[in-house]
Amino acid sequence: MRALVYHGPGVRALQERPAPELQHPADAIVRLTHTTICGTDLHILKGDVPTCQPGTTLGHEGVGVVEAAGPSVSGFKAGDNVLISCITACGRCDYCRRNMYSHCLDGGWILGHRIDGTQAEYVRIPHADFSLHHVPDGADEEALTMLSDILPTGFECGVLNGRIEPGCSVAIVGAGPIGLAALMTAQFYAPAVLIVIDPDRHRLDVARRFGATHAFVPDAATATRVRELTDGRGVDTVIEAVGVPASFELCQDLVAPGGTIANVGVHGKKVDLHLERLWSHNITITTRLVDTVTTAQLMKAVTAGRLQPATLVTHRFPLDRIEQAYDTFGSAADSGALKVIIRV
DSSP, X not given: OEEXXXXXXXXXXXXXXXXXXXXXXXXXXXXXXXXXXXXXXXXXXXXXXXXXXXXXXXXXXXXXXXXXXXXXXXXXXXXXXXXXXXXXXXXXXHHHHTTOGGGOTTOBSOBTTTBOOSSBSEEEESSHHHHEEEOOTTOOHHXXXXXXXXXXXXXXXXXXXXXXXXXOEEEEEOOSHHHHHHHHHHGGGOOSEEEEEXXXXXXXXXXXXXXXXXXXXXXXXXXXXXXXXXXXXXXEEEEEOSOSHHHHHHHHHHEEEEEEEEEOSOOSSOOOOOHHHHTTSOOEEEOOOOOXXXXXXXXXXXXXXXXXXXXXXXXXXXXXXXXXXXXXXXXXXXXXOSEEEEEO
């Protein structure tokens, strides 16, 4: 089969690899129909994720058809259309029982990280009963591909961890796909002020179309401008959706006393925490790797037409042009890319 393989920082290649086989009774083999590229894949290629070993097939998102299921798999059979969760969960360990699937003792974020992933024609899914979801008949598979990772990530790590409530004020630092996913799902809770901050003016235009009440480029006056929009207080919730030191610093400047900073971004470098200013502010800082516990809930919102993640898709490529897709996704400021769909 064809697969996009990581060969060390900055090196990737589409090449022929052996098709996966069932290794454990709870495994399933899925033939991909759609996959996509995540910002985390770019972090791997930059060398920010040293636990990903050269020779690994990248990717942790996708929709496909079950090709084969192990004898212990009870919820899925060959021919089923399925959504692949970016998080593999055994469903039985202590962390899984606490809905912390990302820390599963025999899973977690392993696809495209510790085992071969979804940017390929076929993928092996361990613990299939807890790591796949049935695709409703007639559903838009491109839209559902956004539910593998970015929609639950923005919702769980940003909106839920950020404790967004009706009438509150929210600032999202970063208008990439994850920031926009947080923007879309934050509106479930009807915040009164919903600010998006990003240096890319095209993405700010998208944020306005997606429901931001204010959207602007960060500069020296950003914190002052946010306070002017919030009666001098700052915002109740700041969602960090970039993963660089400057964005986390900005979040600390924007949060109101009693507010929450919800970190979503993948940080490859250390950041400074200004406790000399914030020690008395009663703030909460949250971190989380997506657990995908809300995927089924979000799927219902999508199929009911209350959430439209297909609007995030800006580019489409066949698998044999996946390297061009990486170049397009990685140069989003020039290409205008949000999410790219790879048709397998």
